[in-house]
Amino acid sequence: MTSYQHSIRQRQYQFDSLKTLLAKATPERSGDALAGLIAASAEERVAAQWCLADVPLTTFLNEVVIPYETDEVTRLIIDSHDQAAFAPIRHLTVGGLREWLLDYRTDSQQLAAVAAGITPEMAAAVSKIMRNQDLIAVAKKCQVITRFRNTLGLAGRFSSRLQPNHPTDDPQGIAAAIFDGLLYGCGDAVIGINPATDSPQAMTSLLHLIDELRQRYAMPVQSCVLAHVTTALQVIELGAPVDLVFQSIAGTEAANRSFGIDLALLHEANQAARGLQRGTIGNNVMYFETGQGSALSANAHHGVDQQTCEARAYAVARAFEPLLLNTVVGFIGPEYLYDGKQITRAALEDHFCGKLLGLPMGCDACYTNHAEADQNDIDNLLVLLASAGCTYVMGVPGADDIMLNYQSSSYHDIRFVQTTLGLRPAPEFEAWLQQLGISDQAGRLIANERHRLLQSAAQLGAL
Amino acid sequence: MAEQSENELWQRLRQFTNARIGIGRVGDALPTKANLAFQQDHALARDAVHAQVDFAAIASALQPEFPQILRLKSAALDRATYLKRPDLGRSLHVESRLQLEALQTDPCIVALVVADGLSAVAIERHAVPLLNIIKPQLESLGWSLAPLVLVEQGRVAIGDEIGELLKAELVVILIGERPGLSVADSLGIYLTYAPQRGRNDAERNCISNIHPQGLSYVAASDLLMYLLGQARQRRLTGVALKDERQQLGATNNPTLE
Numbered sequence: 001m002t003s004y005q006h007s008i009r010q011r012q013y014q015f016d017s018l019k020t021l022l023a024k025a026t027p028e029r030s031g032d033a034l035a036g037l038i039a040a041s042a043e044e045r046v047a048a049q050w051c052l053a054d055v056p057l058t059t060f061l062n063e064v065v066i067p068y069e070t071d072e073v074t075r076l077i078i079d080s081h082d083q084a085a086f087a088p089i090r091h092l093t094v095g096g097l098r099e100w101l102l103d104y105r106t107d108s109q110q111l112a113a114v115a116a117g118i119t120p121e122m123a124a125a126v127s128k129i130m131r132n133q134d135l136i137a138v139a140k141k142c143q144v145i146t147r148f149r150n151t152l153g154l155a156g157r158f159s160s161r162l163q164p165n166h167p168t169d170d171p172q173g174i175a176a177a178i179f180d181g182l183l184y185g186c187g188d189a190v191i192g193i194n195p196a197t198d199s200p201q202a203m204t205s206l207l208h209l210i211d212e213l214r215q216r217y218a219m220p221v222q223s224c225v226l227a228h229v230t231t232a233l234q235v236i237e238l239g240a241p242v243d244l245v246f247q248s249i250a251g252t253e254a255a256n257r258s259f260g261i262d263l264a265l266l267h268e269a270n271q272a273a274r275g276l277q278r279g280t281i282g283n284n285v286m287y288f289e290t291g292q293g294s295a296l297s298a299n300a301h302h303g304v305d306q307q308t309c310e311a312r313a314y315a316v317a318r319a320f321e322p323l324l325l326n327t328v329v330g331f332i333g334p335e336y337l338y339d340g341k342q343i344t345r346a347a348l349e350d351h352f353c354g355k356l357l358g359l360p361m362g363c364d365a366c367y368t369n370h371a372e373a374d375q376n377d378i379d380n381l382l383v384l385l386a387s388a389g390c391t392y393v394m395g396v397p398g399a400d401d402i403m404l405n406y407q408s409s410s411y412h413d414i415r416f417v418q419t420t421l422g423l424r425p426a427p428e429f430e431a432w433l434q435q436l437g438i439s440d441q442a443g444r445l446i447a448n449e450r451h452r453l454l455q456s457a458a459q460l461g462a463l
Numbered sequence: 464m465a466e467q468s469e470n471e472l473w474q475r476l477r478q479f480t481n482a483r484i485g486i487g488r489v490g491d492a493l494p495t496k497a498n499l500a501f502q503q504d505h506a507l508a509r510d511a512v513h514a515q516v517d518f519a520a521i522a523s524a525l526q527p528e529f530p531q532i533l534r535l536k537s538a539a540l541d542r543a544t545y546l547k548r549p550d551l552g553r554s555l556h557v558e559s560r561l562q563l564e565a566l567q568t569d570p571c572i573v574a575l576v577v578a579d580g581l582s583a584v585a586i587e588r589h590a591v592p593l594l595n596i597i598k599p600q601l602e603s604l605g606w607s608l609a610p611l612v613l614v615e616q617g618r619v620a621i622g623d624e625i626g627e628l629l630k631a632e633l634v635v636i637l638i639g640e641r642p643g644l645s646v647a648d649s650l651g652i653y654l655t656y657a658p659q660r661g662r663n664d665a666e667r668n669c670i671s672n673i674h675p676q677g678l679s680y681v682a683a684s685d686l687l688m689y690l691l692g693q694a695r696q697r698r699l700t701g702v703a704l705k706d707e708r709q710q711l712g713a714t715n716n717p718t719l720e
Contacts, residue, residue, distance in 0.1 A: 034548060176482075370581055375502075398501060400482070419490075
């Protein structure tokens with residue numbers, strides 16, 4: 001095993017492996033402290049960053065952070081690495097990659113062309129020596145476009161998941177929240193419900209609820225009920241209208257096992273959903289969620305820092321060409337990301353790594369009440385993410401998810417970002433909003449107390 | 464007035480959901496009332512997380528029912544450490560551990576523990592009335608009780624260490640749950656059969672959501688007595704032990720498992 005070292009003012013710092021070096025170079029966060037992986041001082045952290053900057057990218061192909069023999073995610077990363085795509089950056093170090101990414105001459109096309117040559121560990125490594133503005137600037141240059149019934153990820157667009165959760169899956173409560181969200185122009189990424197009960201019956205009835213609304217108003221959107229992948233496979237068998245298959249994923253085989261999944265199961269689900277051919281303009285059918293700390297909380301991190309584990313989850317995602325992938329950045333609690341500053345940093349890292357690896361990256365910018373964060377932190381983060389070209393964020397009524405008990409971004413917040421930064425929803429959905437008289441040509445909401453959707457909402461209770 | 468009718472519509476729809484639907488807008492933003500209502504709910508939740516439980520007051524309120532009360536601390540000595548290091552909140556401070564070891568108590572059936580958890584308000588409002596309902600029920604069964612333990616900066620698993628040191632067959636811990644925006648004072652009860660350090664979540668049962676809008680004290684206490692009885696009979700707690708009282712009445716709803 002190679003040893004890594006760097007001296008600062010006669011003090012020599014030694015790092016016994018690549019995974020230790022990556023952990024020590026990581027900007028401070030509570031989860032790495034909890035795991036006992038964090039740098040002992042600010043000086044040790046920067047020594048690790050200096051040292052990491054000099055590591056050749058080829059090292060990442062020879063020294064894996066979790067053994068190839070025992071982890072199928074490592075095998076996926078190594079076996080799917082594209083040497084031809086890697087060729088233009090093969091000669092670089094981590095520090096050299098940072099400068100190559102930021103160079104004017106490196107444009108969207110070149111970034112897309114090298115994506116398959118970049119491993120998650122390379123992406124994580126370079127992010128650790130980048131400032132927030134670097135993470136924003138490079139992510140902004142990456143363009144990742146996916147399609148199902150609309151087109152996501154185009155330049156100048158900012159999409160949203162409509163998240164109408166309800167603690168008992170009450171269909172009228174959920175429908176009311178959907179009407180409300182649509183009237184704010186939200187939902188182009190997906191209308192996605194976290195079900196309270198992970199049962200085939202609950203999933204099927206919620207799918208029919210959204211599908212019926214979608215067809216009644218000819219909405220160019222896709223739906224998802226975020227049950228376990230095995231539940232989705234069951235209801236596909238039974239003929240339920242499944243647009244997207246959802247699953248939470250992580251960056252190690254053992255963490256995925258704690259979620260009750262492996263790569264073969266995801267492959268089976270991807271094939272089953274594609275086979276339904278429900279997409280009208282594309283067939284990206286998977287929806288994944290991730291989040292820093294998931295491997296540690298499953299006690300399955302193998303001594304790898306939480307951000308590197310997170311980037312490895314994106315290798316899992318990209319094997320299935322998802323329509324949507326988002327990090328859920330503050331959900332897991334302050335023992336992993338302590339405050340608004342750590343949540344913000346993690347969100348920008350995750351968004352950058354996801355985009356660099358070629359994924360349609362969104363973000364659930366959120367926090368729990370025991371984290372040192374509030375809605376101002378979410379406001380700030382939304383502006384940063386949208387500036388970085390983030391594909392989508394969440395639209396939760398009043399930012400308050402009454403089922404999952406956390407705070408995210410609201411319908412209003414999405415409107416705020418779109419208006420303030422001059423961004424639009426997906427083009428097909430934007431045209432639909434104008435056709436239905438929800439928003440005008442300038443993208444502003446139209447006040448109309450006699451709107452069709454309001455009249456439909458008024459029918460609720462008589463359903 | 465049309466505007467009023469839209470307001471009335473959303474007000475009516477709110478009977479189906481507590482979600483913040485139909486809260487209106489000015490430009491793209493929240494109206495002042497909705498904005499401040501959210502801030503207020505978040506403020507209550509934050510205060511609940513950071514407030515300190517007045518354990519001295521709780522101890523004196525419980526003194527008539529519980530002649531022997533022990534005040535202990537977890538290894539997380541302040542709130543910031545508690546929030547960052549769940550592992551420390553799960554174990555006793557070394558002095559508290561020595562204190563329990565020195566007690567040399569006789570084996571007993573149930574050890575009752577109260578921990579602040581993530582909501583001081585939940586403990587201050589609900590711990591005393593709930594314990595005053597639970598204790599007579601335990602006594603009517605003739606079950607021996609360990610001294611009552613009040614523990615600061617504790618997480619759920621600390622109950623197992625306390626139960627082990629008190630040689631209890633079962634430990635029952637009352638703990639403040641993570642405050643949501645709508646409810647900041649929810650209390651949870653966890654029970655473990657044969658408590659000892661290192662037990663995991665799958666080996667415990669939980670009765671959650673105890674507060675005025677949720678589960679009542681009496682309903683919570685009844686469920687606790689049922690689970691304790693089953694736990695003693697079957698010599699276990701955890702995923703294999705479920706609330707099967709309903710199923711005797713044969714409900715036919717397949718989604719209610």
